[in-house]
Amino acid sequence: MNSDCLRLTLYPSLTLALLDERYVKIFGVRKGVAAQDDHYISGRWYNPWRYINDAEGKTRDIVHQLVERYGGCVSISTSPGDEDLLFVVAFLTQNTDYHGNVLRWTRRLFQRSEDLRRIAQLAPSVGRSYQLQRLPQAIQDFTALGKPRARDELLKIRGVGPKVADLYLLYTGDPTSAPVDKHFMRTAPKLGLSGEAPRAELCRRYTCGRCPLSARCLRAEATRRLGRLAGWAQTISYLLDKGQLPA
Known part of the structure; x- marks a missing residue:
């Protein structure tokens, strides 16, 4: 994977919040690994050509063209073992600039702790935005529900709507989830x-x-x-x- 394809794969991903500017892992499991060397972070685990027959109806030809054009470059990045941190990132994406705000907030949080309970305590001090202020109760629910990976369970968490649930599911490995933004x-x-x-x-x-x-x-x-x-x-x-x- 060339550097531009890696950039495009990581740009929309939740895993971007776990990397430094050189795309080296600085938070969560496997610290120090370069994104390009990791099967999951790089997106090599997912190949859209493998699922081309899933497309049906009038969308099939259009999506086939997209896969021909971008399928060899853009993939889906994930990071198994980092589901707790990825939940924090997903929750904070609500109605704000991901690259301008969320990456800044998560960097400040994760530099101080990667423990969910401690992150919940720290979040309100990082900024006044409602996303940070509501994060503690979301973490409380996420933990109480057993850190769910099912959409219906995620939607029981206070402050989690369809977009956040689907975003979390997509970037923890469920390619059928399409966050509607x-x-x-x-x-x-x-x-x-x-x-x-x-x-x-x-x-x-x-x-x-x-x-x-x-x-x-x-x-x-x-x-x-x-x-x-x-x-x-x-x-x-x-x-x-x-x-x-x-x-």
């Missing part, structure tokens, strides 16, 4: 997808298959039409909308 909403029609953002109150009551919004929900449609390509397609959408990839 403003970037995905803007670019989804170019992928042949349509729909509205998932509603937290419905996501908490129903699985996607039983939800009354399912036929009109962008998250449900992405998972239904793209399967294990859904999260990768959302990643490409994010990079395109941020101007990190040529359209």
Whole structure:
């Protein structure tokens, strides 16, 4: 993987918060490993070509073109063993600038402690933003629920909505999860997808298959039409909308 492909893979990822400017691991497990040398952080564990047959309907040809263009370069970065820290990163991404604020907040937190209980104590002193102020109760719920990896359980955590839950799931290894943010909403029609953002109150009551919004929900449609390509397609959408990839 060349350096630009590594940069593009890491740019939207939660694992970026665990690396220094040279893409060397400084927080969590396996400190000191270079991202390019790690099977998971580099994204080599995931190959979109492997799941090309998951795509169906009118999206198939469009996504096939995306995989041909970007599949050999952009992947999904994750870091097994760092789920606690990745939850903190995911929670803090709500309604703020990831690269401008979240990376700064997490650097200050993780430099002082990587223990969830201690992070909860420190968070309010790092800044006045509501994300930091609400992080302690989210960590409390996350721990009390047994640090869940299922969407329905994550949505029981105070302050966690569909986007944060799906973001956490995607970057802890579930490529069927497609976080619906403003970037995905803007670019989804170019992928042949349509729909509205998932509603937290419905996501908490129903699985996607039983939800009354399912036929009109962008998250449900992405998972239904793209399967294990859904999260990768959302990643490409994010990079395109941020101007990190040529359209």
